[in-house]
Amino acid sequence: MNRQASIKKLESEDFDICIIGAGASGAGCALDAALRGYKVALIDKKDFASETSSKSTKLIHGGVRYLEQAFKKLDFAQLKQVRHGLEERHLVLNNAPHLARPLALITPVGSWLEGLYFSIGLKMYDSFATHDSLPKSKWLKKTDVLKRIPTLNETKLHSAVLYYDGQLDDARYCLALVQSASESGAIVANYLKVDGFGKSEANKLKTVQVKDTQSGHQFSIKTKLVLNCTGPFSDKIRLLANPLLQERIRPSKGVHVVLPYETLNSEHAMLIPKTPDGRVVFAIPFEGAMMLGTTDTESDDITEEPKLNEADKQYLVDTLNPYLAKKIDISQLRAGFGGLRPLLSAETGKSTKSLLRDHEVEIDTVSGLVSLLGGKWTTYRLMAKDAIDQIDGIFENKNACLTATHILAGGMNYNFESYRILEKKYSLPADVCQHLVKKYGSRAENVCRLTTSDPELKERLDSGYPYIKAEIIYTVRTEMAVTPRDFLARRIRLEITDWDTTIRTLPIVADLMAVELNWTELQKQQHISDYISEIEKFISEADKILS
Incomplete structure (x- = not known):
């Protein structure tokens, strides 16, 4: 996943479907559509899973509370939600065992x-x-x-x-969906903000106007259909496509x-x-x-x-x-x-x-925008199937959904015990190798290989954690990590478990990312400053709580 190469393709090629929003539902749709043979663009205004999809309770479940409410209130919609969740639970577990x-x-x-x-x-x-x-x-x-x-x-x-x-590790699971979609032919890129749409004479959407928030570059993505998967921000995209629509979220x-x-x-x-x-x-x-x-x-x-x-x-x-x-x-x-x-x-x-955590596929007959609304993590695959089934109907196709048995990036031939091989082969501590296998699955050795040419990449970011410097290089080169927060919050999850250590390790992360991404010293310091400001907003709220 090379971001600059993706942006060139997004700017120059034509697509069947442009999916806005690369959280669980958008990434799931991108994989499903790509496996059905569609030419897919997947974009997000921030990082993959940077909003709702990385902030869950990390559970794959049918919902015990929904079952209780179903019987207490004789609410069969709640019962349906439980059944769908439990039907999908084993697929979510099986398709990314790492x-x-x-x-x-x-x-x-x-x-x-x-x-x-x-x-x-x-x-x-x-x-x-x-x-x-x-x-x-x-x-x-x-x-x-x-x-x-x-x-x-x-x-x-x-x-x-x-x-x-x-x-599940929600942010990395979403990333595995993005990687799998990319490897199935989708063109993916983060930090592309939608500013508007170009329309045909019949008032149908035909281009998505975007701005690269990292460079300021603006361009249009040519597409036959636009799929809105922006979760809590869905109404903004819906109203941008058709101002006469009623808010739904x-x-x-x-x-x-x-x-x-x-x-x-x-x-x-x-x-x-x-x-x-x-x-x-x-x-x-x-x-x-x-x-x-x-x-x-x-x-x-x-x-x-x-x-x-x-x-x-x-x-x-x-x-x-x-x-x-x-x-x-x-x-x-x-x-x-x-x-x-x-x-x-x-x-x-x-x-x-x-309110029920159910989903709906909405088709705006005026603009042609398709929106996937509502839902929850456990049923992301079912949501995506429903959305792409509807798009199949629009394109007058009958393609089979292949995602039920599609093993995600890093899950193929996964074996947790492989950490022992990495431990011996690369002289890395057992806890580091266990962490790498759990985060990168069968691709963990790709991280380890980086340490052979530069032994310093074996060093931990902090003595209390198994995260090593090689991961920074790997995630920039292959997982489209663009900012220090992409790495610390979503690639290794340190931000959501330990604010102090996140701030302490930030300069190490920024130094290595600066070399990989050719930042100037001023740009590096700006990244550090911006991230500290974000963390301090959380800490100041916590301080208010403590007082």
Whole structure:
């Protein structure tokens, strides 16, 4: 994935489909369309998965809450959502085994009756997952629960129900979709902002006018059809194509805080069964830390990246603390992040937490714009299939969808134990090799090879983490990392788990990127300054919380 080569092709060639938005749904559509033989352009105004698709709870699931609501309210749309999620769960796990894996979740209960309630519910949840091999749920005794999560408050604990869902590294999973689309023929590029559209005499979209935000260069992409996959920003593209359309998206803000791993001290995650307002909150191990979230609140402002505020923090702390023997010391907060959910509009007055995370393919008959609206990570492939099926109809084609069994970049012939071979062959520490195999899959050796010509690239960015300098070079050359934040936040995920270490390692990252991308000293310092400003916005909000 060479960005400059991609931009030249985007500027000079004609495309069947131009997809705007390279998050999960856009990248999924690009892969599906490319596999069906379409000539595809995929662009994003920022980095791949820089918005909603890197800010999830990292779960691949049908949605336990949807199942509960389906039966409580006799809402069969919720039941359909659960079924779709669990049907897709095994495909998400199978198609990128290096980036997605089973996750055991504990649901603590305070009484025999509660245990029976959740046990029955999760048995029903199991029954919908007919295609995968994840272990089935079971009711655990108190002693077994405390062995699995030793930090729980045993005085209030009666027992727990154990069940399984999937966990993924969302940003890198999206990147694997982008890479796979590229390797299937799609032309992809990040940091291309859409400024407008060119239209035919019949008022149909025929070009997408873009600006390269890195160079300022402006050009048009010639295309037969435009597919809008911009999530919470979908209405902006829709109205740019046709100002007479009604807005469809109600953005909802979801925030996570990240605490030390020792908060749960377990590889098991926890579903918190009782929250002050009936939401679902998870405490999940991720990248050596413990992630707690999420909130669900209305968001009228989509121009600024969502950040933590006092109400968010207090809600999450109040939700988790009753289950812990030792209450959270929020001064140990390591990081946090917020994202926007692209919820479809519903009746006035209905809260966003009660809206269904379903999707819809909208075709504007005036401009010809196709928009993929709503949805969630677990069903990205199904969403993409529905969208490209509709586009097949527009083009009067009947192409088979091939994504169900398409192994993503890095997943082919993946074997976690291959880290032992890398450890011996390249004289790298075991934890470094394990990290490389989990992040790059069967392509991990491509990172290791860089260290043979420059042994300094074996050096860690920080002594407390397995990330090495070679990854910076590799991600710039092959994964289209353009800024330090692309690398630190989305290629290795350090930003979302440890703000202090992110700032500490930033100069090392910037120095190596500057050489690769031919930055001047002034440009390098500007990148450093811009990123520190972004991080400090999060930290200042956290400081307000602590005060």
